[in-house]
Each structure stands twice: as structure tokens, then as C-alpha cells.
Amino acid sequence: MAEPTFRAPKGTRDILPPDSGRLRALIDEFAAAAGLRGFGEVVSPMFEDLGVFKRLGEETDVVTKEMFDFLDKGDPPQHLALRPELTASICRAYAEHRPVPPWKIWYEGPQFRYEQPQAGRYRQFTQVGVEVLGADDPQVDVDVISLGWDFYRTLGLRQVELVINSMGDASCRPQYMAALTDHLVGHRSDLSPQSQVTLDRNPLRILDSKRDEDQAVIAAAPSMVDYLNEECSVHFEEVRAGLDALGIPYSMSPRLVRGFDYYTKTVFEFVGDALGGSQNAVGGGGRYDRLVEDLGGPPTAGIGFALGVDRILLACDAEGVFPGPATAVSVFVVDVTGGGHALDVCTRLREAGIGADRAYGGRSMKAQMKVADRSGAPFAAIIGEDEVAAGEVTLRDLRGEAGQRRVALDDLVRDVRALTTN
């Protein structure tokens, strides 16, 4: 392959038709699902002060080594970073604008992490997500989780599984951490070298290690749910009861700890079973009752999730669902008189709200018919000298058995409507 002068930067890609149409349709689907449940959209900046993201946790890889950060041209310069996720931005916006709680919002857009790219893992990737700020009612957790669950079902995905856990809060997590650390330190020599390093930095991280050597130690480790205090325990029970009431299946995993330090109480992940490899998390989220405060806002409970659009589409491919939208072009105009009449006919159709396209460059009828076929349009409107003389066009059915017939130019819109509405 001849090397082009420029190519999309490492870990980024161009999304072209028809994939881009599919992406758009997926986001529209999510917008509809969120809107139906009373969520409003927030469009926030693509970059923030670096400090906004640092609050996500000093032990979080996304913060410590995966940030696209830079200095602006100010004096003194401001240290900014492309957003690696959106929860922090939303919390920053909440602290800044103080909307009336509960604040139910959804978002969509690209996010950036400086990682080694892999299938389903990009340096620029798209997420859709929701956040609810200002309500710690477990019913909110249920509402949020069910929105995610329903969304996957709407797309047609059947092999997505829900996994949940509880991380406790500031009063019970320390006791669990002590017990976990005791256990891990006691088996330090049984852990992989990498996990032994992790142990000193953030013991919780070892729980989702995928290395075989670690599995026995992890399996014997204490579970957070056994250390939950009364409040957290009741909260978790109510979340589970709510999911049960909705008939949403889930499994509990004491190993589900998530990568951000800010989570409290409920955490959950949607796993795409149809995706091989490690990039099988198609969505995840949890409750974060301290984050808004950490960003300078009032004490505010929060919960939300982010769904990886790129991975969801890979999962759709794997399951053979969500093919994407059909063409919006209903009529492809074939004009063998030079093209001037195609201009007129297309305009008539478009002004009536009927999708219309045409060929350019005065190509042969055969060539234009091929383009018409490829366009996916259900009908072709053919214009030759005969039609022009009679003030008509030949309307041809490209997909069915209706054949073709001549119609008066002034009746074209009416006839196309009749054919496309039944």
C-alpha cells in the first residue's frame, strides 16, 4: 500500500459511512431512552483544568498516566487536559451551576486516554452515559441500571450480562481494606510479581487481576459485602430488590471494584459476552457520594454510568444485531438528457420532504441505473427525451415487483408518497 502523507493518529480512526450512520443511530437511540426517563442532555467542554480530573483519584491509572494534558498560551499558562471521562466534568458543572437536585442528565461524546490501542480500546473513543446528582435513594440506582440494561436490549443485544457489587462507604470500607490487606500480605509470595507491587500501592486493584497466579489468593480474599455497615447493607439490599422486581438478571461479584477511586456503595458493569478478549466491558458505573464535594461543591450524592459506544457496536457485530439505518433516499433520479431535469425533479421531491439523489457527469443510463441500485433507494425516476416531451417521468420500482410506469411530473410527489407509505 502506498503510504499516505498523513494518517489518523495512533489509536484514532475515521468513522465513515455506513458505520457513521450506525453510530449516529445508536446515540439517537440512547437520547430517546434517556429522554423518556426524564434525563436532559449536558454538553460540556472537551477539555478541563487538569485539577478536575485529578480528583478522580491519585491511584487511578486514567489520571496518573493516561491523560492527554497540555499548557495553554495564557500567562501564567493553565494546565489543561482532554477529558478522559465525563463524570468529573458533570460534577464540576454541578458545583458551578448548582441546578436543583435531583439533576438527571445524559451525555455523549468523545473522550481521550493515552493508552496502548487494542481492539475496542482507542485513544479517542465515544461514550454515552447518564448521571444523577443529589439523590442517594436506592431507587435511583435501580432506575439508572435499568436504563443501561434496557438500552442494550433495545439494540438487540442478548449476550450482555450485568454484574454488581457494593464498595461500602467511608465508615465501613477502611475495615474491609484492612482485612483485605491482611489477607493479601499474608499470601504475598503467592502473588504475581506485578501484583506484589500493586499491593503496596492499591490492594483493591489486585482483585481484578487476570493473571492466573493471582486467582487462588483472590478467590480466598474477603468480600466487601461482608463488611458493609448497616446503611450500606440496607442500601444494597434495596437496589437488589429493585432489580429483582424489574426482572433484570444480574450476578454479584465481590471482585468487581472498578478503576476509579471515587466509587461508593453500588458499582456495576455490563459485560459483553460475545466479545472475546479483555475488552469485554461494554459499560460500567456506580455511585460516588463524595465526588461533588471533592470538586468544591456541596455534599451531593451521585450515581451514573458510561457505555462504550465503540465496544457496543463491536458487540452488535458479534451478535449480528443493530444493522444501522437504511438510506434516507427514496428516489434516485436518472436523467439521460444532460442532468438539468434531474436538478428540477430532485428539487421538487426534496421540497416535499422526500429524499432524492441523482448521478452526475452525464453518464450512460446503464451506469446511472447501477448507481441508483447501489444507493439503496427503493425507486428510480427516469428522465429521457420522451418523458421531457410529455412532461412525465418514468417511475420504476427497484426493490419490488411493481415494475415501472409513466407519471406526470406534477403527480410525482403524490405518487411517490402513495408508494412509500403502504
Add this chain to the structure above:
RNA sequence: GUGGGCGUAGCUCAGUUGGUUAGAGCGCCUGGUUGUGGUCCAGGAGGUCGGGGGUUCGAAUCCCCUCGUUCACCCCA
């Protein structure tokens, strides 16, 4: 960031132990008598074999570097 696989036309891939003008299928373009696509037939365009360096009389085939991609770890969506 660490380690392994891969990188030949727009796409999916063949290219034998290094040896003459690098191939196929799909796609694209043009035709198959004078206005008709989706089937069929015939032509055609399109590649300095990711890039750079080296070994050799000679390299897509061997070596080194580099870039990209992919898999695992890590992390996460």
C-alpha cells in the same frame, strides 16, 4: 509502559527453498448495437509488496531500525 503475532491492489488474501514484466476473488470503470440496475460475458484502470537501512549478482521473500495494527499484561468503555 512490558512482551508476542501481523503489515502484498479500495477490501479479503495467494505468492513455492530469495531468481525473469507481482497474482486471484470482491469492488470500481467501459462495453455486450441505438433509453434500464440487481444475474451473466468480455475488456480496463489500480500496487515503487507500510517506511528507512543492510546482506546478495539478484529480496515481497533474509537481518536491523521505525511506523501502524493486533493479542496478552496493565487499565478501562
